[in-house]
Amino acid sequence: MVNLIGIHSIHRKMALVTWMSMNQKGKLNLDEVAIKMLKPLLKENLSLIQRLDELKNLSFVAYELNDMKWLQEICRQIEELEAKMI
Template sequence: MAIAIHPVHRRMAELQLAAKKRGGYHMLTTMEQIEFQHCMHVNAQLVLQIDQLKELAYFTHCLGDMEWQMEVCEQLDAMEARMA
């Protein structure tokens, strides 16, 4: 089984390594700093969306609504598939 890594996470890692190699984030170019901030924003949105879907899946489980729970789990699975 492959571990899902979203392209944004891969780019954040590349920028982090570049910053470390150059001596800090302030050594990134202006465009790299902008790109890093964009990646951080996208990452936060992904985490929020995944957390909301997981909470909804738990809620549907507590309600005993298996059909709705399966729909939510399918959305989570689709998100995970897009990350690979």
């Protein structure tokens, strides 16, 4: 049985571009093609991280306000995002 580690597809794509850009000695050489491939992935990654951080901060606010309905909704959204990380 294979254990899947929670890694978002964005991170897998960035890792692939990095792997394709390395020489046999492990030196990274990002050419124009690699940079063009990485730019949208980096932007998408930033958006994902910002959204996840925003939701986690909101969950703390909801908890502090003792608003369990809001907290449950935020937790549902966090779970949806994290489920995409496989």
